[in-house]
Amino acid sequence: MKQNKLFFALALVFVLLLGGAYVLYQRLAPGFAGDNLTVTGSPAQSGTTSSAGSSQPSGSSSTQSPSEAQSAQDETEPELTPAPDFTVYDKEGSEVHLSDYAGKPIVLNFWASWCSPCKSEMPDFNQAYLDYGDEVSFLMVNMTDGERETVDSASAFIEEQGYEFPVFYDTDYDAALTYGAYALPTTYFIDAQGYAVAWAQSALDAETLQKGLDMILPQ
Numbered sequence: 001m002k003q004n005k006l007f008f009a010l011a012l013v014f015v016l017l018l019g020g021a022y023v024l025y026q027r028l029a030p031g032f033a034g035d036n037l038t039v040t041g042s043p044a045q046s047g048t049t050s051s052a053g054s055s056q057p058s059g060s061s062s063t064q065s066p067s068e069a070q071s072a073q074d075e076t077e078p079e080l081t082p083a084p085d086f087t088v089y090d091k092e093g094s095e096v097h098l099s100d101y102a103g104k105p106i107v108l109n110f111w112a113s114w115c116s117p118c119k120s121e122m123p124d125f126n127q128a129y130l131d132y133g134d135e136v137s138f139l140m141v142n143m144t145d146g147e148r149e150t151v152d153s154a155s156a157f158i159e160e161q162g163y164e165f166p167v168f169y170d171t172d173y174d175a176a177l178t179y180g181a182y183a184l185p186t187t188y189f190i191d192a193q194g195y196a197v198a199w200a201q202s203a204l205d206a207e208t209l210q211k212g213l214d215m216i217l218p219q
Helices: 002-027 066-076 116-132 151-161 174-179 206-216
Strands: 037-039 087-089 095-097 106-111 137-142 167-169 186-190 196-201
Touching: 037 206, 087 174, 106 116, 106 174, 106 206, 116 137, 116 206, 151 167, 186 206, 196 206
Parallel strands: 106 137, 137 167
Antiparallel strands: 037 196, 087 095, 087 167, 106 186, 186 196
């Protein structure tokens, strides 16, 4: 009975806050990159108006109006999406905010120890953390519902596996609701300017994880 009440309470909260999560989802899903990584815009792409084979003969002038040029640019460049802030907790119960990591690229991953796809991608995430931890902040956010997953059970799993990436606990569901993480695992790639440039639902393999990292690593 207690579990049923908890389930319906959580379902109600998700329904009430689904509007904000839906807006974020809509803005982060304009197109796929040929795998399970969905790509949005990146500041590195802005201002790029030429491409191979598009040069004009010497002395010729463009007949494209400013409005047409802007329209063409809008079609090729996905809209940039600022990554919203949230509050989670470290193992000691201290508050941690996404904004604490402003100015540095971020890999944000939602996971749980009972989630098999989450566990399958964790060795690759741990290796990526070891390789890029000085350049990129890794926020591995655990879906800590207090029933199926607790701080103790999640922490024990990480220790047993020997993973070294930082783990945080979403005991208030703030991060999950803010980012619409209704399926696990979910991963966001956020650049140093604070824009979510790519995301994925379902487990990432090493190649796709590297592709996301390449989008946010300093060039």
